[in-house]
Amino acid sequence: VLATVAIVAALAAASAVALPLLRSDAPKLPSAADRKNVLAVIQPRTGRVLIEAAPWKGHDGVCYLIMGESAGCTPRGERKALFVWSSGYVRPSGRRGPALWGFTFDPRVASARIYFSDGTHRSLPLHRFGGRLRITFIGPVSFSGAVPHPTDGNPPVRLYDRSGRLLKGG
Numbered sequence: 001v002l003a004t005v006a007i008v009a010a011l012a013a014a015s016a017v018a019l020p021l022l023r024s025d026a027p028k029l030p031s032a033a034d035r036k037n038v039l040a041v042i043q044p045r046t047g048r049v050l051i052e053a054a055p056w057k058g059h060d061g062v063c064y065l066i067m068g069e070s071a072g073c074t075p076r077g078e079r080k081a082l083f084v085w086s087s088g089y090v091r092p093s094g095r096r097g098p099a100l101w102g103f104t105f106d107p108r109v110a111s112a113r114i115y116f117s118d119g120t121h122r123s124l125p126l127h128r129f130g131g132r133l134r135i136t137f138i139g140p141v142s143f144s145g146a147v148p149h150p151t152d153g154n155p156p157v158r159l160y161d162r163s164g165r166l167l168k169g170g
Helices: 002-022
Strands: 039-042 049-055 061-066 070-075 081-090 096-104 111-115 121-123 126-129 135-142 157-160
Touching: 049 135, 061 096, 061 135, 070 081, 081 135, 096 157
Parallel strands: none
Antiparallel strands: 039 049, 049 061, 061 070, 081 096, 096 135, 111 121, 111 157, 126 135
16 A cells, blocks of 8 residues: 555656646647648758648638747738748757748749848748648748848848749738
């Protein structure tokens, strides 16, 4: 009997210590997401989930989770685009640093670039989800030292169609 009591007490103490360690305050895919239809973008070298997306239950829109740092639900907008800077992106090397990610509902988007103050630019990865989502996620892409601030008056992130034309309002 004493051994059983000791085992039960040990298990209770272990679970009391483990629960706070397992719980995380990091954002999660919102509860409004249709969890039966979640799609993901996975970092090839590490297997880390970078983006989760699912239809927004009861709405014409998408719920998303980006790198465990930003989550939300957004209504569909034909030419809507959103870009966010994140400070805690974990690179494949394991080092943390700033990153850019975003999304657009504009079906014309075929490529994306970010422009820097030194006149250089960099292509951004696109992750297109069809079906009920019909959304394109852009990035995430990490930066170190470069300042995304072009001197030509245009925004640093630019979206282009299949012909290479700059899309306005995207």
